[in-house]
Amino acid sequence: MGQKGFFTDTTLCIGCKACEVACKQWNQLPDDGFRLTGMSYDNTGHLGASTWRHVAFVERPVPLPTQTSGVLDFSWLMSSDVCKHCQRAGCLEACPTGAIIRTEFDTVYVQPDVCNGCGYCVAACPFGVVDRREDDGRAWKCTLCYDRLGEDMTPACAKACPTASIQFGDLDELRERAEHRVEHLHEKGLEQAYLYGADAENQPGTGGLNAFFLLVDRPEVYNLPPDPVVPTMKGREAWAAMGWGALGMAVVTLGAVLFGREVARG
Amino acid sequence: MADIRPEDLEKRRDGRNIDPKVGSLSGEGAQQRVKGTDETHPSRELPRMRPSPSGVPGEAPSYYGQPAIKEPVWIWSIPLYFYVGGVAGAASVLGAAADAIGGKRLEGLGRRCRWVGTVGDIVSSGLLIHDLGRPERFLNMLRVFRPTSPMSVGSWVLVGSGAMNTASLLFAGRRGWLGRAGEGAAVAAGLLGLPLAGYTAVLLANTAVPIWQATRKSLPLLFMSSAVAGAGSLLELLPHSRRDAKVLHLFSTMGKVGELMASVAVQHEASRLEVLERPLKHGPTGRLWKTARVCTAASLALGLWPGRTRWMKVAGALLGTAGALATRFAVFRAGKASASDPQATFQPQRQGMGAAEVTGHTHASDGKPLKFPLPVLREEPRAPERHAPPVWPREPEIPAP
Numbered sequence: 001m002g003q004k005g006f007f008t009d010t011t012l013c014i015g016c017k018a019c020e021v022a023c024k025q026w027n028q029l030p031d032d033g034f035r036l037t038g039m040s041y042d043n044t045g046h047l048g049a050s051t052w053r054h055v056a057f058v059e060r061p062v063p064l065p066t067q068t069s070g071v072l073d074f075s076w077l078m079s080s081d082v083c084k085h086c087q088r089a090g091c092l093e094a095c096p097t098g099a100i101i102r103t104e105f106d107t108v109y110v111q112p113d114v115c116n117g118c119g120y121c122v123a124a125c126p127f128g129v130v131d132r133r134e135d136d137g138r139a140w141k142c143t144l145c146y147d148r149l150g151e152d153m154t155p156a157c158a159k160a161c162p163t164a165s166i167q168f169g170d171l172d173e174l175r176e177r178a179e180h181r182v183e184h185l186h187e188k189g190l191e192q193a194y195l196y197g198a199d200a201e202n203q204p205g206t207g208g209l210n211a212f213f214l215l216v217d218r219p220e221v222y223n224l225p226p227d228p229v230v231p232t233m234k235g236r237e238a239w240a241a242m243g244w245g246a247l248g249m250a251v252v253t254l255g256a257v258l259f260g261r262e263v264a265r266g
Numbered sequence: 267m268a269d270i271r272p273e274d275l276e277k278r279r280d281g282r283n284i285d286p287k288v289g290s291l292s293g294e295g296a297q298q299r300v301k302g303t304d305e306t307h308p309s310r311e312l313p314r315m316r317p318s319p320s321g322v323p324g325e326a327p328s329y330y331g332q333p334a335i336k337e338p339v340w341i342w343s344i345p346l347y348f349y350v351g352g353v354a355g356a357a358s359v360l361g362a363a364a365d366a367i368g369g370k371r372l373e374g375l376g377r378r379c380r381w382v383g384t385v386g387d388i389v390s391s392g393l394l395i396h397d398l399g400r401p402e403r404f405l406n407m408l409r410v411f412r413p414t415s416p417m418s419v420g421s422w423v424l425v426g427s428g429a430m431n432t433a434s435l436l437f438a439g440r441r442g443w444l445g446r447a448g449e450g451a452a453v454a455a456g457l458l459g460l461p462l463a464g465y466t467a468v469l470l471a472n473t474a475v476p477i478w479q480a481t482r483k484s485l486p487l488l489f490m491s492s493a494v495a496g497a498g499s500l501l502e503l504l505p506h507s508r509r510d511a512k513v514l515h516l517f518s519t520m521g522k523v524g525e526l527m528a529s530v531a532v533q534h535e536a537s538r539l540e541v542l543e544r545p546l547k548h549g550p551t552g553r554l555w556k557t558a559r560v561c562t563a564a565s566l567a568l569g570l571w572p573g574r575t576r577w578m579k580v581a582g583a584l585l586g587t588a589g590a591l592a593t594r595f596a597v598f599r600a601g602k603a604s605a606s607d608p609q610a611t612f613q614p615q616r617q618g619m620g621a622a623e624v625t626g627h628t629h630a631s632d633g634k635p636l637k638f639p640l641p642v643l644r645e646e647p648r649a650p651e652r653h654a655p656p657v658w659p660r661e662p663e664i665p666a667p
Contacts, residue, residue, distance in 0.1 A: 024295075026293060027293045027294045027295035027296070028282050028284060028289075028291060028292075028293030028294075028295050028296035029282070029293075029295035029298065030280055030281035030282050030295075030298060030300045031281040031282075031283065039330045039332075042330075045332060046332055046333070049298070050295065050298060052295075056329060058329070090474060093412075093414040093415060094414070094415050094417065094472065094473075095412070095415060096407055096410075096412060096415045096417040096418035096421055097403075097406040097407060097409050097410065098406075098409050098410035098412065099406070112294075112297055114403075114406060114409070115399075115400070115403075115406075116398050116399065116400045116401075116403035116404060116406045116407070117398050117399020117400045117403075118397075118398055118399070118407070118417060119338065119339040119340055119397070119399065120415065120417045120469075120473075122336045122338060122339050123336070123338040123339075123340075123473035123474065123475055123605070124472070124473050124474060125335065125336065125474060126335065126474040127334075127335070128333065128334055128335035128336040128474075129336075130336070131336055131339075132339045132399050133298060133299075133300075135299055135300055135301040136298045136299040136300070136399070137299070137398070137399025137400045138298075138399055138400060139399075140295065140298060143294050145294075146294065147293075147294055194632055194633055196631050196632065197631055202631055203621070203631045204621050204625035204627050205620060205621025205624075205625065206621075215632070217327075218327055218632055218634075219630075219631060219632055220326065220327040220328055220329075220334075220608075220612045221327045221328075221329065222329065223328070223329035223332055223334055223608070224334075224631075225334055225335075225611055225612060225615055225620070226612060226615045226616055226620070226630040226631055226632060226634075227615035227616070227618075227620030227621050227622055227630045227631060227636065228474075228615070228620060228621065228631070229615075229620050229621035229623075229624065231471075231472045231473050231474055231479060232414050232472060233621065233624045233625070234471070234472075234479060234482060234623065234624055235414070235416070235468065235471070235472045235482075237471075237482050237483055238416075238467070238468040238471035238472060238482040238483070238485070238486060239468055241467075241468075241482065241483045241484065241485070241486040241487060242461065242464040242465065242467065242468050242486040242490070244486075244487070245463075245464050245486045245487045245489075245490035245491075246460035246461065246464060246490070248487070248490070248491075248524070249356070249359060249460055249463065249464075249490050249491075249493075249494060250359070250460065252494060252517065252520045252521070252524070253356075253359050253360050253363045253494075253517065254363050254367065255516070255520070256360070256363075256513050256514075256516040256517035256520065257360070257363045257364055257367055257368050257372065257513055258367065259516055260509075260512040260513030260514075260515075260516050260517075261367075261368060261369070261371065261372065261509075261512075261513065
């Protein structure tokens with residue numbers, strides 16, 4: 001029990017995609033077809049209904065301080081993306097059926113036997129994680145290996161990661177470890193290292209992520225939003241606008257009936 | 267799920283690559299239904315892919331131009347529902363008002379409004395169920411009530427409105443307590459008609475889709491005025507008496523004026539940033555948006571023309587209907603276009619239109635200060651506490667291919 005999560009240290013990722021494979025195997029997810037996208041070694045593109053871990057490959061024409069070879073001004077950023085299991089989850093707050101729940105491990109889980117495929121979570125996720133598979137009709141995303149956590153096991157991707165780029169554990173401990181890692185990297189000269197979404201202070205729009213990241217370039221480069229927000233936070237203004245609209249509609253309708261009646265009489 | 271036998275596994279060649287001798291289908295994703303393995307999953311088509319490094323000069327960074335969020339999966343039946351549900355809501359409101367203060371003279375109009383409301387509610391449910399990925403589970407919508415989800419709120423409103431409209435249609439005008447209950451139901455349907463016409467805009471605003479989220483203050487006004495215009499136009503097309511015509515003409519004219527004003531407000535709210543406004547200005551969505559406004563304006567002009575002939579009335583009502591329909595489709599298509607543009611997600615957030623709008627913090631998640639479009643009077647931007655904001659190396663200019 002307790003808050004569980006992932007700390008993905010992208011400086012350690014070597015792009016082996018063992019996490020993608022382990023995830024597919026354990027969860028018995030179907031493949032996505034064998035095609036090459038032409039985007040470096042990335043052949044899955046983005047997270048989706050049957051891709052719950054996705055390794056991004058960023059080819060940069062600028063060197064990283066700790067990766068200088070002296071020959072080529074080039075650096076390769078790899079990052080294993082996953083559902084962030086936000087503290088304030090857009091998908092969970094949007095789900096009209098109660099299919100999306102928060103588990104005893106503080107993770108966000110879609111119950112496949114309840115989901116009716118309305119697709120609202122797909123539009124509500126500020127990270128574009130959840131997706132609906134056309135042929136299946138339901139929304140799917142990373143479960144943080146809910147079935148394995150119940151047996152006190154490590155999620156498949158973290159278990160398979162050969163470089164400890166994906167670390168699983170209690171959230172408090174992970175945060176501490178991550179901060180040490182950032183300090184260590186700063187000492188080594190990698191000034192750019194920072195934590196993305198480690199807590200509510202860093203990312204107030206989501207209340208912090210249960211699966212947070214150590215990045216060395218702008219979040220946009222990894223296809224992560226720079227200041228994400230759970231849409232519900234802004235919902236109040238929309239409801240208020242609807243209230244004014246309702247008032248206007250009532251006035252217009254009553255006015256039309258009253259004046260229309262008068263005109264008809266006269 | 268547990269009853270899958272080994273022989274089933276052998277038949278089930280769906281890309282899971284599981285050896286039936288050692289594997290059993292009990293994984294979390296094993297229930298995922300897959301039609302065929304030969305063709306690629308449709309959502310895996312990457313038409314916008316661009317095999318170039320992420321640092322395209324002159325543009326803010328993105329990941330190979332890939333969308334940052336998922337495009338809404340909804341199909342044509344959803345914008346059509348926005349129109350039908352809006353018409354049903356506005357008609358219910360008009361019906362309740364005609365019953366309450368219209369007196370005997372507007373009895374016919376009230377009854378026709380109840381019919382439009384009832385049929386509209388039933389058609390609406392059909393359209394919504396048609397869009398579900400698992401239509402047979404449509405009743406799950408009423409499994410919980412979740413105030414944070416406009417879709418949950420809206421499902422209950424639609425069900426309540428449908429029940430009240432049907433009850434009023436069946437019982438109003440009868441004698442005794444049944445008749446009084448029917449009249450009460452008509453009033454309730456009228457009250458529920460207000461949120462029914464407007465919640466759909468809140469539903470859109472409550473998503474991560476940049477243009478819908480950014481126009482959250484004006485979109486409900488657009489949808490509700492468009493609902494009034496749409497309902498008025500439709501009722502004008504149905505046979506009606508001369509007394510009703512005056513009421514309907516006033517009703518739909520005010521709706522059309524409101525629709526035009528609200529569409530200006532929506533465009534103004536989106537124009538805070540060029541990337542946000544892009545789908546309303548360019549491409550097929552831009553043309554559809556323009557068409558909607560032209561139709562509504564033409565319908566309004568025909569309605570106000572002195573000495574209207576019969577064909578002008580019909581043409582005006584048809585144009586009003588077309589305008590209301592096109593408005594919903596334009597807003598819907600614009601959202602899809604906006605979601606698939608990564609810059610529409612990234613740039614507003616960098617400009618302080620992400621979470622900073624509501625929480626008031628001054629730094630993005632990477633510790634860099636947010637740029638605000640206007641000079642914002644806030645306290646001094648606080649220095650990030652843990653470490654200095656990282657300094658990105660300037661990327662060298664790459665000549666465009």
